Amino acid sequence: MTQNLINLYSDTQTKPSAEMREAIANAEVGDEQQEADPTTNRLQDMVAELLGKEAALFLPSGVMCNQIAVKVWTNPGEEIILHESAHIVNFESGGAAALSGTMTRDLTGDRGMFTTDQVREALRSKGRHQPVQSLLAVENTANLGGGAIWPIEQIEAVCDVAHEAGLKTHLDGARLLNAVVASGTSASDYAAPFDSLWIDLSKGLGCPVGGVLAGSRSFIEEAFRYKHMYGGAMRQSGMIAAAGVYALNHNIDRMKDDHENARHLAKLLVDIPGVVVPDKNIETNMVFFDVSGTGMSAAEVSSRLLDKGVKIGATSETRLRAVTHLDVNRDHVTAAAEVLARVCQGEN
Ligand SMILES: *Cc1c(COP(=O)(O)O)cnc(C)c1O
Secondary structure: OOOOOEEOOOHHHOOOOHHHHHHHHOOOOOOHHHOOOHHHHHHHHHHHHHHOOOEEEEEOOHHHHHHHHHHHHOOOOOEEEEEOOOHHHHOOOOHHHHHHOOEEEEEOOHHHOOOHHHHHHHOOOOOOOOOOEEEEEEEOOEOOOOOEOOOHHHHHHHHHHHHHOOOEEEEEEOOHHHHHHHHOOOHHHHHOOOOEEEEEOOOOOOOOOOEEEEEOHHHHHHHHHHHHHOOOOOOOOHHHHHHHHHHHHHOOOOHHHHHHHHHHHHHHHHOOOOOEOOOOOOOOOEEEEEOHHHOOOHHHHHHHHHHOOEEOEEOOOOEEEEEOOOOOOHHHHHHHHHHHHHHHOOOO
């Protein structure tokens, strides 16, 4: 059953391929805390070059990338401007408050995005009564926005407003490379307006562990202090960095298949009675769909799907999220839609 499971739960569920495992097995290693792990150094150089930044730092997770950036750019009592659906707000255990003592100013807006007018309205007058606003954070692609891609002009514009007001800018680029592949805008163009940003290795790139944070040399120097403080400094980390090097060389362009499979899935879902795809503009690898028309809760649909070998998670009472990735192909996606159709017809 687990062998045949069609796993659309998340692009985090990918397993390293045989070729990636070979790269891991053959990795040259050293002591990462002394900057002497050649494979980690190589990965960092590759990401810095890809993103057009001076330096980069390998970290155990994307959450740590976000939390270290927040720590470097803010002081306790200061405020971060971001979208209410941001991962930093919803899925990081309150880390921005607990580790950095920050407040967040949560903006609304379609598909995980906001406008320059909203940022201007959120800017506070400066005085001793007001919290200092120190950081603007953007998520691209916007996860809860449906895998939506920010237009580069809109990113440049909101970052300009932030910089003029003296804020730093940070990009949660967990899935930036999905945006790059789908839009044709280069990673370094997307990165340019940001003082810091990171990409995840363990999502669409198919690695088992890690994220890479990038920025100026002085930013990365500070980030390394907090990497150590938070217990994220490693030793022979080349064993996991090797997967990242492999993925950057082999797994970027193929993400266009994931995006085509997601669009294919959305087309099939639209024809299932009781299922609604609220946002049909599938830009990358996610499809959110609503099952209230079936009379079942999203959790019930999810559990019945799992009984039939398809894993798709519920994200609310009525919605599920399907995510395509390198361990699912076109046939898997077609089969998953057929199973969903049977579940929605009430088949047990
Ligand atoms: C997954 C994700 C993270 C966290 O990454 P981990 O590597 O799982 O810690 C942060 N931001 C976004 C938008 C994500 O999707």
